[in-house]
Amino acid sequence: MKVLITDDEIQIRKGLRMKLDWEKEGFQVVAEAANGKDALNILNENEIDIVITDVRMPIMDGIEFVKQCQLKYPHVKMIVLSGYSDFDYAKSALQAGVRDYLLKPVAPDELLDALSRIRGEIEEEKKTQMESERINRLVHNQFEEIREQYLLYLVKEDWSELNITKDRLQQLGLEDFSNDHVKVQFVTVEIRDTEKNEKELWLPFKMLCKEIAEGAKGTYSFYDTNYANMVHFIRHLDEEPLTASSSFIQDLQRKVKQFLKLETVIGIGKVAVGLSQFKNGYISALLSWSQSELGSHSQVIDGSATNEMFDFSMELEKRLMNTIENVDHKTFETNLSVILGETTNQSMMKYSFVANRVLFLLGSLTRKYDIDSVEINNLIWNCQQSIWELNSQNKVNEQLVDLAGLIIENVIKIRASSNGAEIVENVRRFLEQHYGSEISLSLLAEHFHINSAYLSEIFKSQVGQTFSDYLINLRMENARQFLKDPQLKIIDVAHLVGFSNSGYFSTVFKKYFDQTPVEYRKSLNHVK
Missing domain, CATH: 1.10.10.60 (Homeodomain-like)
Known part of the structure; x- marks a missing residue:
């Protein structure tokens, strides 16, 4: 506890220093002042916990000093010293903010007792303040978590009410993304380590990514539990699109290497225009990442540089989803055959993109109806691996049809339950x-x-x-x-x-x- 002694008589100040073994008792006299004005200057330049002040002093007396101190430094605790003739006057003039009044000459045990009481108060206040800050952080983190979950919802789940979605974005402080013509870009970052410490370093990596996003205008981070060791960024574009040489990408890779000693594989997605294209933008970042080489060395794959266009409209998504919820497996299979069949003459990358959109759609239905059983989760996982292999089209088609069939079976059971x-x-x-x-x-x-x-x-x-x-x-x-x-x-x-x-x-x-x-x-x- 840091203490300031204020008295116009130097002998009084020296006497107060000699009354206690300050260091032994856990206090430190860091400064002395001859009047209230000098004391205020010292408080302005130093962290002080307790002030011991006389009442009668030149230039600025103790009464005025305490009042000024209460206004400017309300956290500082005050002990007022006074002679017998001023004692009642001082107590009546300084009711608020003063923790103790001591009559001169001060006995050592009285001084120590007053200091000890105040130390207890300060420690309790600091403890309360720390707990208050902890609770505030927890609550604010809850808000941040809700915002992250909603960003994931936008790129993974079924949402068709555009106005409701826009309202929610504004409520969460994400109004920049609600504009019909907003341009965004997704970035996927995976950590890799030769010693396989990714699990231990996952939380620090996630926190570092959040700090990086907070420091970059219009940028937010979120994570998807389906993709281990990854964090995803969504960035509102006011300027040029991100590329492998952009400062954001370079800083991201450098900071993860500097602070966590980890290599990173970064996939940069295509520019998405409007909310309806967010899912396309997210999958394009994942597709960029999927083209990375094996091994624990840093890489950046810029999928935005390719000329191939990916598209999967909300109307098509709704049509496919309706076939499932209308328990029409045959129509789903027919539509899927048209979208993913050989007659579409599409590249492997475009096939992977469309297959991922269908898989995301089916995954959102399993969550919507709470039917993410072990069997279904295994099928989703195996299908995802087949998509990334880029050479298993027939297997992917069969897995998507099987998954749709399982979902339909569960939807029928749910609707047939007697009590709902x-x-x-x-x-x-x-x-x-x-x-x-x-x-x-x-x-x-x-x-x-x-x-x-x-x-x-x-x-x-x-x-x-x-x-x-x-x-x-x-x-x-x-x-x-x-x-x-x-x-x-x-x-x-x-x-x-x-x-x-x-x-x-x-x-x-x-x-x-x-x-x-x-x-x-x-x-x-x-x-x-």
């Missing part, structure tokens, strides 16, 4: 991910290809709440979590949980918790 429990569980899982979007019962019914009246009935039967009550409750519980993050404004929290109007959000919040969002946030600070 599995359907409701799928809906609840969807709501937990999309509660911040504009969701209606009719939209959910359409999304899961069932009758809205039937969905309403089985939802209330299984959950014990109506759909709307459940959604509001889900939004309110998440709002409480977001309000713990001081970096988020009330309007930000309202948007994050699906309210366009902060006033209405406050009304609903108070109805649920008997406090407004502002009052709830203040109560959190009071507890700290």
Whole structure:
């Protein structure tokens, strides 16, 4: 604990130094001052925990000094010394901010007792502050995690309501990506190490990538658990597209090598224009990466430099998905044959691109209906490996057809369940991910290809709440979590949980918790 002694008499200051073995007791007298003005200058240049000050001093007395100190350095703890005649005056004039008043001459045990009490207060405050910062970091990390998960959702899952998607992007602070003509580029980075330390270094690698993204304008990182040892970047393009020689790519490779001693393989995807092309852009980065050489040496594969164009429209994706959800395996197989068949006369790279888009589509359906069994996951994994091999078209076609068949079988079982429990569980899982979007019962019914009246009935039967009550409750519980993050404004929290109007959000919040969002946030600070 660092201490400043302030008194106009040098003998008093020396006497205070001699009263204690400061170092032994855990204190350090770092400076002395003859008046309040000098003391303020010292506080401006040094980290001080405790100030011991006299009341009567020239230039700036102790009363004025304490008041100035409380305004400029509220964290500093004050001990005021005074003679008998000034003691009551000092106590009445300096009620706030002063931790102790000692009568001159000060006895050593009194001084040590006062210092020890203050040290206890400071240590407790620091402990509370550290815990508060830890909680704030956790809550803010939760927000960052939601944003990363949504970026992955955009490139892997089935989304067709463009307006809802744009709203969610704005809620998550990703409004740059909601523009119809936005240009983005994806970058895939894999770490490789001759000593096979990738697992131990995965978390530091992920954190480093996040720091690199935060330092690059319009750039965000996310990860896909289906691809080990990889982090993916999405970059909003205001300038020229990324290439192997771009400073972002060079810095990324250099920093991973410098800080983690790891080699990196980087795949640069093609420029994607508009949200509907995000999946194409993501897969093109993966395809670039898939062309890397084996071995633990750094590489950059720039797929954006090739002239071949990849395309897979949202309309085609929807048509294929409808064949699965309408349990029409034969039509799916026919459509797949047209898309991937030999008559299309497409290159191996384009074939791999289209096959990946179909595999992503089927994977999103397994998650939508929660049917990612061991058998299905193994089939997805084996199909992915076959695609990367670039010489197994027939095998890939068969695996995709088999996977579609398994999904259809499970969808039939789910819909045939007597009480609708599995359907409701799928809906609840969807709501937990999309509660911040504009969701209606009719939209959910359409999304899961069932009758809205039937969905309403089985939802209330299984959950014990109506759909709307459940959604509001889900939004309110998440709002409480977001309000713990001081970096988020009330309007930000309202948007994050699906309210366009902060006033209405406050009304609903108070109805649920008997406090407004502002009052709830203040109560959190009071507890700290």
